[in-house]
Amino acid sequence: MNAAPKLPFHTLMVQGTTSDAGKSTVVAALCRLLARTGAKVAPFKPQNMALNSAVTADGGEIGRAQALQAQAARVAPHTDMNPVLLKPSSDIGAQVIIHGRVRADMNARDYHRYKPVAMEAVLASYSRLRGAYDHVMVEGAGSPAEINLRDRDIANMGFAEAVDCPVILVADIDRGGVFAHIVGTLACLSESERARIVGFVINRFRGDIGLLEPGLDWLERQTGKPVLAVLPYMHGLFLDAEDAIQAAQSGAGRFRVIVPALPRISNHTDFDALRAHPEVDLRFIGPGQPIPPADLVILPGSKNTRGDLAWLREQGWPQALRRHLRYGGRVIGICGGFQMLGRGVADPHGVEGPPGTSDGFGLIDIDTELTRDKRLVQVQGRCAFADAAVSGYEIHMGVSRGPAMARPAFHIAGVPEGARSEDEQVLGTYLHGLFDNPQALSALLRWAGMESDTTVDPAALREQSLDRIADAAQPLFDALLRLPSAST
Structure with a gap:
């Protein structure tokens, strides 16, 4: 040999x-x-x-x-x-x-x-x-x-x-x-x-x-x-991008998903699996761009939640979200986006900037306090709204509490995680990478209103x-x- x-x-x-x-x-x-x-x-x-x-x-x-x-x-x-x-x-x-x-x-x-x-x-x-x-x-x-x-x-x-x-x-x-x-x-x-x-x-x-x-x-x-x-x-x-959002959108599918391109967006690789799905039309909406109609809006992670909340208000997203929900659309918030969906985000220790509190969008009944300690953990569990596995990882500095947590998005090692609104139109979670699990991807798209038998396996695509x-x-x-x- x-x-x-x-x-x-x-x-x-x-x-x-x-x-x-x-x-x-x-x-x-x-x-x-x-x-x-x-x-x-x-x-x-x-x-x-x-x-x-x-x-x-x-x-x-x-x-x-x-x-x-x-x-x-x-x-x-x-x-x-x-x-x-x-x-x-x-x-x-x-x-x-x-x-x-x-x-x-x-x-x-x-x-x-x-x-x-x-x-x-x-x-x-x-x-x-x-x-x-x-x-x-x-x-x-x-x-x-x-x-x-x-x-x-x-x-x-x-x-x-x-x-x-x-x-x-x-x-x-x-x-x-x-x-x-x-x-x-x-x-x-x-x-x-x-x-x-x-x-x-x-x-x-x-x-x-x-x-x-x-x-x-x-x-x-x-x-x-x-x-x-x-x-x-x-x-x-x-392949996972190191930082910059890829210019190309998927643009091919019938199910429309939009994501605001926050100034301090973090882990936008969360959406690579959606970009790869042949029936999904994924678009990042940048500053000054009109906010188009969509089936699903996803608020992404943020390195500066309160700063990006202010940017979203300047860009007209509160009105767009209310209109989107009024016509039956669904909303998912991931990590910082989850925090934005609640009643407010408090930063008493100045973790992300000057100490203070910012009003959230009030779409889900939680409040968040930013903390100095960062949670870093890989997780596995089950969807609370479907019979499907979920996996991902947490990277966040903050704790969310409120009545909506009694309606979790997932169960991680038997512990409730995330939250859903009572009308089932809004879901929030701290889990990054959740779309990379084929079962969770299909379950979340079904929750958002997409009926499809098509599956996407991001791990196989990366290989x-x-x-x-x-x-x-x-x-x-x-x-x-x-x-x-x-x-x-």
């Missing part, structure tokens, strides 16, 4: 010329390819800024992209895979999560001073992963060419230099200007940083590769570094997409196998 091919280095870092160049996808693809060889591989992102997060088996919180990469690697997600997570709560401030737990709320300047402490956490996590896995695939953040962020950098070249690992640079040709992005990025790096880049990846290419080859030849002559692979533009992938991107990245993997060995 032939031995499985081995990469010539333990650790590889994937950096990008821009945000959304495809770093997360390339890391996931490499994790799946390594897992196929039987290697034990871990994804790693030193610092992530995202409002999409996942709960790990060790009871912490990491970026959702790293949880997806762990699935690609066929290992359980762990807080060491994303030791620093920043969850923006305003334009200048963020919740700082270290090793899966909230450490503090900081503005940008305070966090910059805190970076040496954060770097200690990063290196501690990396050391543990390095000792436990055959390979560590590292994802950078943004671009290494952001000059204003170079001081005390822990997310890109600052980390690569600290652990002495090779780097590949990914550029998105679909954006245009791909050669300028690569050459410009190199020009912004120090000599030692340029030296550790072992090659380039051109991502999201579509067209005639023959027309691209003269540019690739020029790039290799200009930089003295190889183009390791040109990866295709891939349609129809079902298929991970295999697709791995197959497409095989030329990159083969090129990495041919590189000279490195110390890490």
